[in-house]
Amino acid sequence: MQHIGLPVHVVNTGWINNEIGKDDINLLIDFLTARQDPGDNPVLVIHGTPESFIGFDKEGYHKTIGITLFETDRLPLHWANICNDLDEIWVPTQFNYHTFTESGVDSSKVHVVHYPIESSIYAKAFDPYPFSAEVKSFKFLYTLAFDYRKGLDLLIQSYCKEFSSTDNVSLILKIYVPGWISQENIIELLTSYIPDKGNNPHIYFIIENTPREDLLRLYSSCDCYVSTERACGWGMPQMEVMAMGKPVISINWGGVTEYMNEHNSFLIEPEQELEPVHPELQRTRNIHYYEHKWAKVKEENVRKVLREAFANHKKREDISLQAKHDIVNYFSPQVIAEQIKARLFS
Numbered sequence: 001m002q003h004i005g006l007p008v009h010v011v012n013t014g015w016i017n018n019e020i021g022k023d024d025i026n027l028l029i030d031f032l033t034a035r036q037d038p039g040d041n042p043v044l045v046i047h048g049t050p051e052s053f054i055g056f057d058k059e060g061y062h063k064t065i066g067i068t069l070f071e072t073d074r075l076p077l078h079w080a081n082i083c084n085d086l087d088e089i090w091v092p093t094q095f096n097y098h099t100f101t102e103s104g105v106d107s108s109k110v111h112v113v114h115y116p117i118e119s120s121i122y123a124k125a126f127d128p129y130p131f132s133a134e135v136k137s138f139k140f141l142y143t144l145a146f147d148y149r150k151g152l153d154l155l156i157q158s159y160c161k162e163f164s165s166t167d168n169v170s171l172i173l174k175i176y177v178p179g180w181i182s183q184e185n186i187i188e189l190l191t192s193y194i195p196d197k198g199n200n201p202h203i204y205f206i207i208e209n210t211p212r213e214d215l216l217r218l219y220s221s222c223d224c225y226v227s228t229e230r231a232c233g234w235g236m237p238q239m240e241v242m243a244m245g246k247p248v249i250s251i252n253w254g255g256v257t258e259y260m261n262e263h264n265s266f267l268i269e270p271e272q273e274l275e276p277v278h279p280e281l282q283r284t285r286n287i288h289y290y291e292h293k294w295a296k297v298k299e300e301n302v303r304k305v306l307r308e309a310f311a312n313h314k315k316r317e318d319i320s321l322q323a324k325h326d327i328v329n330y331f332s333p334q335v336i337a338e339q340i341k342a343r344l345f346s
Contacts, residue, residue, distance in 0.1 A: 071231035072292040080104030116336035129221035141222035148278035151228035158302035163201035231294035242323035253295035264323040270295035
C-alpha cells in the first residue's frame with residue numbers, strides 16, 4: 001500500500017512462516033503494530049481462501065473485497081456463495097476469472113488484479129549455494145511444498161528417462177514437508193518415483209527448512225527452474241527466478257499463463273483434454289477436490305522440454321532476458337498499485 005498512499009490497518013488471521021525472510025517478516029510486523037486509523041470510509045480486504053471470508057463483521061465498510069485463487073478447472077462447491085457475499089473478488093489471472101465465474105461467482109464481482117514482485121531483491125549477486133561434490137555442472141531446480149498436484153512423479157520419471165548417469169546434469173529438489181506427512185514417508189514416496197534402472201541421472205534432495213537468503217542463493221546457483229505442477233494458481237517461485245534473469249520451465253496451463261509465454265519461458269504443452277485430480281486428493285480433501293480436473297501431461301512432452309533447456313544455451317539466454325524484462329516492467333509493485341487504485345476508486 002506504500003505505492004497507493006492509503007492508511008492500512010492489518011489483522012493477522014493466521015501465522016507467519018519463518019522461511020519468508022527477515023525483511024518480509026519485519027514488514028508484516030510493522031503493519032501489524034502500526035494499527036493505522038483506516039479513516040471514515042474504510043475498505044475491508046481479506047486475502048485467503050473463501051473460508052477465511054466468513055468470520056469478519058462486514059458492516060460499516062465502503063466496500064468488501066476478497067483476494068483469492070484456485071488451481072483446478074473449477075471451484076469447491078461451497079465457495080461461490082461465500083464469494084458472492086462480498087462486493088468484489090480479486091483473482092490474479094484470467095484463468096481464475098473463468099473458473100470462478102463458470103463455477104457460479106457473479107461475473108460483475110470478479111476482477112483480475114495481478115500479484116506484484118519487487119524485482120530489485122533478485123537483481124543483486126548472491127554467493128554460491130554450498131552443494132555437495134556429487135552435484136553436476138548443469139542444475140535443474142524445483143522448489144515446492146509437497147502436494148500431489150505438484151507433479152513430482154511426472155518430473156522425476158521424465159527426467160530419469162531422458163537423462164542418464166553419463167549426462168552432466170543434476171535435478172535439485174527443495175521440498176518442504178507439510179505436517180500431514182513424515183520425512184520418512186516422503187523419502188519412500190519420492191524413491192518410488194525413480195525408475196528401477198542402473199544408470200539414473202543424479203538427483204539431489206533438500207528436505208530441511210531453508211532460510212530465505214539461502215533459497216535465493218539456491219535459485220542463483222541453478223541453471224534452469226522447472227515446475228511440473230499440474231494445477232498452479234500463480235507460481236511465485238517461477239516469477240522470482242524469472243526476475244533473476246534465469247530460464248523457467250512450466251506446464252502451459254493454469255495461472256502461470258498470465259505471465260509465461262513462448263517468448264519468455266520453456267513451456268510444456270498439455271493434452272487438450274484434462275484429467276481427474278489425484279485420487280488421494282479426492283479422497284482426503286474431497287470438499288475441495290472431488291471430481292475436479294487439471295492438466296494432463298505426457299512424459300514425452302516433459303522430456304522434450306527438459307532436453308531442449310539443457311542443450312540449447314542460446315534459447316536459455318534469449319528467454320531469460322525476455323523473462324526479466326517482462327517481470328520487471330509488467331509486475332512491479334508500482335504497476336500493480338495502479339491496478340489496485342483502479343479498483344479501490346471505481
